[in-house]
Amino acid sequence: MAKEHVAGRGGCQAVTRRGFFQRAADGLYGAALAYLFSRDLFGSSGLLAAETKRRVYDLSPKPPHFEPKAKAVIQLFQNGGPSQVDLFDPKPRLDRDHGKSIFQEIAQDVSSPQSAGGLMRSPFKFKQHGQSGIWLSDAMPHLAQCVDDIAVIRSMFNDHPNHEPALFKIHSGQLLPGLPALGAWVVYGLGTENQSLPAYVVMDDPLGLPVNGVQSWQSGYLPPIYQGTRLRSKGSPVLNLHSEVEQPTQVTRLQRDLLIRLDRIHQRKRPYQLQLDARIASYGLAARMQLSASEALDLSKENKKTLEEYGVGKEPTDSYARRCLMARRLVERGVRFVQIFINGQIWDNHNRIDRTLRAACARTDQPVAALLRDLKRRGLLDSTLVIWGGEFGRLPIAQFPPNKNVKDAGRDHGPRGFSIWMAGGGIKGGTTYGATDDIGYAAAENPVSIADWHATILHLLGLHHEELFFERNGFKEKLTATFRPRVVKEILA
Template identity: 60%
Template sequence: MDSFSTDNNQRLDRRRWLTSTAAGLQAAVLTDLFIGDIYGVETRPARSVFDLKPQSTHHEPQATSIIHLFMNGGPSQMDLFDPKPELDKRHGQAYFSELASEVENPTAAGALMKCPYKFSQHGESGQWVSDALPHTAEIVDELAIIKSMYTTNLTHEPALFKIHGGQELPGMPSVGSWVSYGLGTENQNLPAYVVLDDPLGLPVNQSQSWQSGFLPPVYQGTRFRSTGEPVLNLSRDFEQTDRVTGLEQELIAGLDRIHKNKRPGQLRLDARMASYELAARMQLEATDALDLSEESQQTLDLYGIGKEPTDNYGRRCLYARRLVERGVRYVQLYINFQIWDNHTGLTAGCKGACDRTDRPIAGMIRDLKQRGLLDSTLVVWGGEFGRLPIAQLPANKDTANAGRDHNKNAMITWMAGGGVKPGISIGATDELGFAAVEDRISIADWHATILHQLGLNYEHLYFERNGLKDRLTGVEEAHIIKSILK
């Protein structure tokens, strides 16, 4: 039975409610105490695990917010930021035997395949970017590009669990949940962790990508929609005075308190009650945060809003800026199911993904910088793995429509702002782009660095359960990526 279910013996009928009225009203009067217990009164001496009050950091933070631009499907490193002249020279040569054990679909494996785009150096830093990303090339001096990251699984589901929760298994807290748990929220009227998903499709693990796992449910991501109401059922279908609304909320809070006191220790009940309180406070603030009517036309143009194919993703990038402006700790953006999963049709497919995201992301970086927000906001970009240097052929073996299969041995990611050195690249892959060989960066290293920039020590941020101290990085050895930090 669901932990929120009640049987007939525990349900408050009318008679029992009337006899409990005094206690109920008394609890209603204490609603503010309940709200403070979850969100806000600094004078409370002890922290509860359900607490979303701002928490002390382990060391001086370089960033106060994260914008995580997650690229569903696995972007191709050698077609975007990691040019491989040797791969171009050896285009069409057989190479399957050298990496047979690393191919997810061996029956479709082809020969080495060159990048279909042209690379050139950009900015004062001279960083290499392919012509599929012309707008990112213009802001490359803000980026710290990591060319030597790798993961541990070449299948979407476990790789997604790994990049989001540190392990290949479901049920682990996501990075955003760990950040919310460690730092709380700066704005009591908005969630600490907001997910801006794509209305055209979710990642294959769907909402498990932003779950709180074994952490209390209050730390899971709150999904904001990019069209219509930001949160379903947040606003009323009819007008009601503030006084009536306030009395209604006080009464409900009192009944919630009675219900909770009879069921101690139920984490999901605490989380649900907290979410109801937050929903009441979000009615104005969430709507305002996602109201773009006050933005100038110049800003809308910067993000590609009102134009295709950038409108949808551009809106969510602008929402992300507006949310971190308002104190949201962790904002995560997703893009249409598996848009980067170009098993076939690489030339058009990868370019299509770039066309949808390139201008909005570059515009957001510029906007954050000109508003003075980039220094305090760490922006991270990347997917769950990379791609192979060999072709993956369609069923008809048409090489003109080839793509690339999954690759766990090398993947590309970048960071910007939030105490990261701008205009640098670190690490290297082999001459074909198959494997990271220099300054190899693990997922645990990446997670540890994100936490570090927020003022959290990855070893000291843990949750005790079953007699063990669970961490985002698990039992893996992790290292801060100091070479990209100021």
């Protein structure tokens, strides 16, 4: 792909037949203009930026800013705050100084001083794995077999010790609600390859939404067509996908045509209403999904071996396994961004961390490892970026329940240092990057901010974080806001 420096969201690309009719039919927002200017002319001209400020927002594929390494993203979001010192980041000092109080040093981050204990050794055993020798605890035996494909960042940090703001930060770049999520930015920037499936798919847990609920995948000030579309992983993935009442196909077709005509009339009298554009687009997508979504999400098409590998059909993996397998099927069909959530707070291990963290791993470890292997076997891992992690980590000290029994202890939220991993498209497998201090409390070496991490994800997709912007009130809004992030080149292949 030619290197292009494009104002805004990739400018205008070659016009497809569908794209042309969509635009011609809209007849709005300088659509004709967008068509008349060729891609080349558009690509290099800053002059046009102003004229094209108001454009047709759609999900047709857009050229990235430069050659991408990954075409799709699967985000395995582990809401709650997985404990780095019990999973990825072994700290011998916690064994040595088990029970020693460091309260004075970290008092600023202890939300519940009354329950705070001394340093606590991990109840898990750490070992090096694979050729790369990446450290993992025995809570993740399945991922242990895939470590040579992943890059672990041990020096992530967030800016807030509470779930809600920390989640807003990791999903949308700032501690505040109401801003576009990473997935919304990605599909705004790149559109999607498959116009018959949503561009940004969210599969939340049938057991419940994460903290912040549907705000985790909203489009914020970006046009609403870029928000995540929830698919269900229990029962029918998409309800009402087919008409419950039989009628001749001509009636269905005529109804659709009639609806489009009436909506166009309605829209024509109400220019500049992005909500109406999005609504008309959603009816178009609904019509196409009726033809292709059932097939895409039908796990009965998978062979028994695959289902077993993921852990479909057995507890406690079934639910998460289904979502992981659906994610692969969606990415295979050109969906740009798939985000998998788990119900509220399974990684929020305030007490009995030996049991509760192991339980969280038991639900997710096998499906996640199976997904990595499956993507790799199908040659999809090279073009799919898989990202795993939560909003923050946990403190190295014990958090005691009222009985003060160390066996029942857990860990409180720790935003200053935590681990995440990435794999696939453009990632140098077998890498460990950055480090926390000797107790695993705060990022100490090569700290990676969330803005750095976002910029790195965009980079892998061929997007430059400064060039991916949305003009609002004369200001260029960006995922990385006014931060000065650094792409973490050290983990790139």
